[in-house]
Amino acid sequence: MKTLILRTIAPYLSALMMIFSVFVLLRGHNDPGGGFIGGLLAASAFAIYGIASGVASARRAMRFHPMAIAGSGLAMSVLAGLASILFGVPFMTGLWAPPIPGIEFELSSVLFFDIGVYLVVLGAITSVALALEERDDE
Amino acid sequence: MESASNPYGVDISQAMIVERVALADWLLVFPVALPLLAAAILVMLRSRPKLHAPIALAVIGVVLVSNVVLLSRVLDEGPFAMTMGRWLPPFGITFVADTLGVLLATTAALVALVCALFGSTSIDVTGKRYGFYPFLLLLMTGVGGSFLTGDIFNLYVWFEVFLISSFGLLILGSERAQLDGAFKYAILNLVATTLFLIATGLLYGVFGTLNMADIALKADGLREEAPLTMLATLYLVAFGMKAAAFPLHFWLPASYHTPRLVVGALFGALLTKVGIYALLRTLFLLFPEEGGALSGVIAIVAILTMIFGVIGALAQTDIRRIMGYIVISGIGIMMAGLALGDRMGLAGTVLYAVHSMLVMAALYLLVALMRKAGGTYSLSELGGLYRSHPLLAAMALLLVLSAAGLPPGSGLWPKVMLVKSALDGEGGWLAFAILLSGLMTTLALGRVFALAFWRPRVDGAVVPATPLDRSGMFALVLIMVPILWIGLYPEPVLAMADAAAASLLDPASYSLLVLPAGGGS
Numbered sequence: 001m002k003t004l005i006l007r008t009i010a011p012y013l014s015a016l017m018m019i020f021s022v023f024v025l026l027r028g029h030n031d032p033g034g035g036f037i038g039g040l041l042a043a044s045a046f047a048i049y050g051i052a053s054g055v056a057s058a059r060r061a062m063r064f065h066p067m068a069i070a071g072s073g074l075a076m077s078v079l080a081g082l083a084s085i086l087f088g089v090p091f092m093t094g095l096w097a098p099p100i101p102g103i104e105f106e107l108s109s110v111l112f113f114d115i116g117v118y119l120v121v122l123g124a125i126t127s128v129a130l131a132l133e134e135r136d137d138e
Numbered sequence: 139m140e141s142a143s144n145p146y147g148v149d150i151s152q153a154m155i156v157e158r159v160a161l162a163d164w165l166l167v168f169p170v171a172l173p174l175l176a177a178a179i180l181v182m183l184r185s186r187p188k189l190h191a192p193i194a195l196a197v198i199g200v201v202l203v204s205n206v207v208l209l210s211r212v213l214d215e216g217p218f219a220m221t222m223g224r225w226l227p228p229f230g231i232t233f234v235a236d237t238l239g240v241l242l243a244t245t246a247a248l249v250a251l252v253c254a255l256f257g258s259t260s261i262d263v264t265g266k267r268y269g270f271y272p273f274l275l276l277l278m279t280g281v282g283g284s285f286l287t288g289d290i291f292n293l294y295v296w297f298e299v300f301l302i303s304s305f306g307l308l309i310l311g312s313e314r315a316q317l318d319g320a321f322k323y324a325i326l327n328l329v330a331t332t333l334f335l336i337a338t339g340l341l342y343g344v345f346g347t348l349n350m351a352d353i354a355l356k357a358d359g360l361r362e363e364a365p366l367t368m369l370a371t372l373y374l375v376a377f378g379m380k381a382a383a384f385p386l387h388f389w390l391p392a393s394y395h396t397p398r399l400v401v402g403a404l405f406g407a408l409l410t411k412v413g414i415y416a417l418l419r420t421l422f423l424l425f426p427e428e429g430g431a432l433s434g435v436i437a438i439v440a441i442l443t444m445i446f447g448v449i450g451a452l453a454q455t456d457i458r459r460i461m462g463y464i465v466i467s468g469i470g471i472m473m474a475g476l477a478l479g480d481r482m483g484l485a486g487t488v489l490y491a492v493h494s495m496l497v498m499a500a501l502y503l504l505v506a507l508m509r510k511a512g513g514t515y516s517l518s519e520l521g522g523l524y525r526s527h528p529l530l531a532a533m534a535l536l537l538v539l540s541a542a543g544l545p546p547g548s549g550l551w552p553k554v555m556l557v558k559s560a561l562d563g564e565g566g567w568l569a570f571a572i573l574l575s576g577l578m579t580t581l582a583l584g585r586v587f588a589l590a591f592w593r594p595r596v597d598g599a600v601v602p603a604t605p606l607d608r609s610g611m612f613a614l615v616l617i618m619v620p621i622l623w624i625g626l627y628p629e630p631v632l633a634m635a636d637a638a639a640a641s642l643l644d645p646a647s648y649s650l651l652v653l654p655a656g657g658g659s
Contacts, residue, residue, distance in 0.1 A: 071181030
């Protein structure tokens, strides 16, 4: 789909969607949102970019193979669960770092688990989407 | 730590586990977490397939060791449980290490190790790039999780995990026949999984809990009003289909001969046995009375599965297809123990499951080596392997005897137990069917041995004594060790199977283990 309008707007649209996906991911801790839906948004950003500018440039924009991204996310989630081995609590227990005075941000293993989910969904769905788009191009 | 996790001074002991978890309890998580982590890392290393085999072998080795340590701990100190995320059961997802689950998980890890070793040379670089080892590790994750979880919905999740990775393994190579087989396999397994999900939804509606220990506690109080027999029947159909029991077995011979043989070995060894395991848990732990009421149906299914499975094996000439039917026939024998439902019968089923995992994996690997030595899968063309590959012939003979339930293989003892249990009870027909299917298995596999090994080639050619690849032969020898060990010195495994059967017949102690306080409200 090489229309001028889409090709012009797609990079901006994709960038906006990526920012929004990170926003949804981070807000998901206490509000609606989270890793899964954030990952879907990010995957659709790459899908749109791939439709507008071709799969090759979408793959270049990702730098890593989508499946490698999914793998890194899975590894991160498992490690976030395994972190509780150090504190004498069961697997997958949420751990919070002590709050830093003056900064309203709670660093936790739950956050890393969710980022892992985000990357798994992003990688897996983009992998499927780009493969299907490649089939269309032929 | 205590203050960090409880900054508001709330009493969390009502909702959360406050005791410190011993490091040794973590053994329960490793069979699931380690292969999952390794699979993720191998996916990241997808462009370097040379690294896959060593990493996968190392991780599976560690998982096997941790399973063995776990097993010895369960045998010494009794079963224990761990509830994830620190939430008190029944709210958190519980993993339970009891003899049944850990014994099967250990056997599964051993089979996975042997198959990973076999795959290191028999799977080409393309197959490795497409993800043989990540899929193998994910399959292990799913199978290990199924054996260790104490939560019925979590069991469903693990079923999905190994189902999805089995799709990937099935189409490794993307040949036409593979896609055809994978389609049948996928559709029928999705039907079974959906039935499982529907049953679990219904169960949650009735019980309001998914923790197996909690369900077992509550079943007594709900027996008057709730449709528990229907639930038990739904689980019987869903898991019976997974286990490839007659008349829902037809997906197995339609698909198991299509993938690479090492994948066939994994499937034939592990997947159907998970179905049997799930039947043991649901019909004896969750719904003992309803399972007892279904025993007549199960007995008929068992007899038909045994006999039809082995008749199929007799009718085939493709050695891959013969092994598929031998898997089915073994499922019938395990179902016989389910139908008998006494301690010796159940112990026979557990022991047969261990035996079947080892022997089916070995038989599929044997088929792969026979193909390499003889150049074909067809029994009408194979021949003369006895002269060219004597070591392979010796192992083939031992495996044939073992699969047929004759000494010195591991198949003898579970069959003896099942037949004794059947004759002690009212199961004369079951005993007859087990013995008949044993005879027919001897014929079916004896035919393979006689035609492929003893008989000279039909065209008169001499089979060249091509050396088989070393890691393949080593893998086969490695898996022969436990088969012969169980056959010649069955006492330790017999004791484990007996303990597993005893705990299946005692749901109250299982519940007490997970829910010491007597369950949620």
